[in-house]
Amino acid sequence: MLSLQGIDASYQDIQALWGVSMEIQEGELVALIGPNGAGKTTTLRVISGLLKPSGGAVRFLSHDLHREPAHRIVALGISQVPESGRVFTGMSVLENLELGAFISSARRERSATLKWVFGIFPRLEERAGQMAGTLSGGERQMLAIGRALMAKPKLLMLDEPSFGLAPILVDQTFEMVAKINQQGVTVLLVEQNIRAALEMATRAYLLENGRIVGQGSGKELLSFESVRSAYLA
């Protein structure tokens, strides 16, 4: 469904990704793990088009994503939940969700999608008229995920959805992600919470210093000596 082939990417003069290659099949839940500054967020930004790669290719369902502007990539079926959610705090919960369905294909099915999202996150329905800036951290994260789902993506990319949440909310967030994946949305999950991510993932990639240094099923990576000693000790 999605493949990255030898992606190089830089911020000004600093190269952040070196020949990153990845594959995601339809229906999978793929985890991308690694330490801070490894290039996980950069990888997501390259896929969503916010950062254009300096080398390599990104293909998604026969489209060359590295040649498409970011707003077109959403229309092709990829939604990204950015780090810490980035909800529109000066707008209501409902307005945030409406904006999630901005692309024309999603706009037509807006009311049906809204019911689906409210089914997954009943809390958002209770808070529909409230300003997003008044929500708690967990609710904001729900809103950010719900907003991304409003575009009816084929591939949902989540950038550290559990970051900054209380432990009980972290478990809930992972359950939500698993549930969304079971409903047929392919998921690419970037996580610091490595054990939980690997237990849930169909497959996973380990990124260090801008390079892929390990890949396999979630369980395989859990048993990697390097992963165990560095992240799970």
Place this chain on the structure above:
Amino acid sequence: MLESVSQTLILGVLVGALYALVALGLSLVFGVTKFLNVAHGELLMFGGYASFWVFSLLGLDPFLTIPTTLIGLTLIGAILYQLVFVRMVKLPEEAKIKNTLLVGFGLSVILQNLALRFWSADDRGITASYSSMAFTVLGVRLPLVRLASLLTALVFLLALHLFLRKTYTGKAIRATVQDWEAATLMGIDIHRVYFLAFVLGAALAGVAGTLVAVNYSIEPSMGLNWTLKALIVMVLGGLGSITGTLVGGLLLGLTESITSLLLSSNYREVVGLVLFVLILIFRPQGLFGTKEG
């Protein structure tokens, strides 16, 4: 005495609503694109001439020239954006403000000279057949043209407010103001949002120009004065709020008219600039400004 005070206050409100409309376009453009287009006053001047043209060639009622002026200024805005401003979209915010300031200054000189060529340096005005008519309420004179201008200004302020609150495109504009990167991730093409905001800003400058031509007069070098008024109102009201723009306009109008009553009309122009400096020193986010739209 009481009558002259209430006359002063009423006049302040009437002028203030016009000031709010003058600032509305500039504030919208700056809020969305961070372009500080100091040629805003020249766009207003072109709007005034557009209405003057239609008024004198077709003999239309001054207020009925507004639709053609809107169309004309939309086109001028679109051309200026595609020729000049589109090149500055990708700059970081600070460079954007500085570069558009310089470019806007250059543009204002070019537009002034174009106007000189087309229409000469003569003062022009639009005099409606009913321009001497006025209502008198409790001893206060309410000129009909001023009232119609007030109504026009309020209609455009309200229309923009509703557009930004109620329509999908309006919400996309607000989302872009708050977080353009998150807006991009919603599939919003922020280049189109920038273009739209700029063109809307030019059209709003155009209507303001019509009202200026009807209430005062127009000539090629008038732009700077109106750009300054718009900047003062923008700073008073804070960015990103239409209510703030309206209140800022009213405040400036009232301050000016009270100054001319208490001191002398010679100080009218100065007092706005003094206010401008005081606000920038003590409350740079504006009287009602917040960080969020």
